[in-house]
Structures are given as C-alpha cells and as structure tokens.
Amino acid sequence: MARSDDSHRGPPPIALPDDDLTMERSLVLDDGDDDEVLALEIGTIEWRPPGARNLVSEAEIKERIDHNLGDTGDDGTERVSALLSHGIAESRAGNQDTAVVALDMAITEAAGSAPAEAAVASCAPTITRIFDTYLDRVRGASTCALPVADLATMDLDPESVFLLSRADGMLTVDDIIDVSGMPRLEAIRHLCRLLMNGLLLARPA
Numbered sequence: 001m002a003r004s005d006d007s008h009r010g011p012p013p014i015a016l017p018d019d020d021l022t023m024e025r026s027l028v029l030d031d032g033d034d035d036e037v038l039a040l041e042i043g044t045i046e047w048r049p050p051g052a053r054n055l056v057s058e059a060e061i062k063e064r065i066d067h068n069l070g071d072t073g074d075d076g077t078e079r080v081s082a083l084l085s086h087g088i089a090e091s092r093a094g095n096q097d098t099a100v101v102a103l104d105m106a107i108t109e110a111a112g113s114a115p116a117e118a119a120v121a122s123c124a125p126t127i128t129r130i131f132d133t134y135l136d137r138v139r140g141a142s143t144c145a146l147p148v149a150d151l152a153t154m155d156l157d158p159e160s161v162f163l164l165s166r167a168d169g170m171l172t173v174d175d176i177i178d179v180s181g182m183p184r185l186e187a188i189r190h191l192c193r194l195l196m197n198g199l200l201l202a203r204p205a
Contacts, residue, residue, distance in 0.1 A: 057101045061086065080106050080116040084123050091130045100134050100192045103127050107189065124185055131188040135173055138195060140203030142167040142176065154199075159190050164199060173202055 065082045087102035107127075110116035120127070144151070144164045151161050159182065166176045177187045194200035 057098060058105060061098070061102050061105060076109060076113045077115045077119060080110045080113075081119050083109065084119060084127075087130065088123070088126060091133070096130070096134045097196065099130050100196065103130060104189060104193060128185050128188065131185070131192050134192050135188060135195070137204065138202035139173055139205030141169055142171060142173050142200060142202035143169040145199050145201050156199075157190075159186065160194055160199075163187065163190055164194060167200055167202075172205075 061083070065079060065086065069078055069082060083102050083106035087099045087106060090096075090102060091099035107120055110120045144167045146154075146164075148165050151164055154161075156164075163176055163180060166179060171179070173191060176191070177184060180187045182190075191200060195202065
C-alpha cells in the first residue's frame with residue numbers, strides 16, 4: 001500500500017527513448033511589448049497530434065511497472081501504488097513530464113477500486129504539489145490551440161472540453177481553476193494533460 005507521504009521510493013527513473021519520436025518544444029508568444037517574444041520551454045516530450053495521449057511515455061512506464069511487479073495476482077492496488085511511487089520519484093529527480101504522466105495513470109487505474117482510490121487519496125497533497133509544479137511554468141493568460149467548435153470532434157472528456165472553453169486568451173490558468181468549480185486536484189490534472197498534449201497554450205506568469 002502507498003504511504004501517506006512522498007518518502008516511498010519507487011522503481012528507478014525511466015530513460016525516455018531518444019529517437020525521432022522526441023523533440024524539444026518551445027511555445028513562443030508575442031507579449032506585445034516592444035516586439036519582444038516570450039519563449040516557454042516545455043521540455044522534451046513525444047510528438048503527437050493535438051488531443052492524443054502521451055502513448056510513448058505511458059507504454060514505457062507500464063512496461064517498467066509490469067516488469068517490477070511480475071505476476072502477483074494484484075487486484076490493481078499494487079500497480080496504482082507502484083505508479084504513485086514512480087511518479088513521486090520522477091518528480092524528485094526533476095523529470096516533471098514523466099512524473100505527471102505516471103500520476104495521471106495511477107489516478108486513471110485507481111477508478112472503481114476502493115483500496116486503490118484510498119492509495120491515491122493518501123497521496124493527494126503530494127500529487128497536487130507535483131501537478132502544480134508542472135503548471136508553474138505557465139501561470140499567465142491561456143488559450144485553446146484549436147477553435148472551440150472543433151473540440152466536439154476530439155476524443156476528450158467533458159471536463160477537458162469545459163476547461164479549454166474557458167481558455168480565451170484572457171483568463172490565466174489559475175483563473176480557469178477558480179471558475180471551473182472542480183476539486184483542485186481534478187482541475188489541475190486535466191490542465192496538465194491538456195498542456196502536455198498541446199491543446200492548451202499559456203504564457204509564463
């Protein structure tokens with residue numbers, strides 16, 4: 001079972017593949033001040049079309065977790081605990097992209113299992129801090145990368161569509177969290193995923 005603090009050390013960090021699937025992305029925005037341009041370093045992530053899941057990272061993480069757990073007959077709780085531990089360890093190592101993906105996977109896999117959901121709940125403050133750290137780079141005004149009318153054609157959950165509909169170029173990420181009416185952890189989890197998948201664009205604070 002996952003511990004209630006972030007002292008539990010998970011599997012060793014995963015080295016993401018260094019091949020043509022990866023690229024260094026920068027979000028460049030004109031701030032309207034003396035023709036200066038703001039460049040926001042988003043980090044090394046997998047290329048994928050807008051709205052696609054982070055499939056390469058998820059596959060790498062799943063492979064590592066499955067290898068470490070083996071055939072334990074787990075009901076899902078050990079997998080969720082391992083994903084939580086791995087996400088926390090990756091965050092401590094400074095690999096925030098991988099940490100966010102691992103923790104998002106843990107929350108997804110925990111759904112419907114009371115023991116697994118309890119493991120996630122016990123780590124909620126730490127998960128929230130890690131998601132917030134990922135969002136710290138983009139606390140400025142945000143906008144949706146696609147016309148809002150096009151969101152209906154995307155494979156997105158209602159929460160993500162709602163959050164993107166509020167990214168109007170004026171509201172900041174924190175404003176969107178405030179008006180969402182969602183629990184903070186739920187809102188920032190969706191925002192991290194949208195930012196990573198390239199559907200949400202935001203300026204530095």
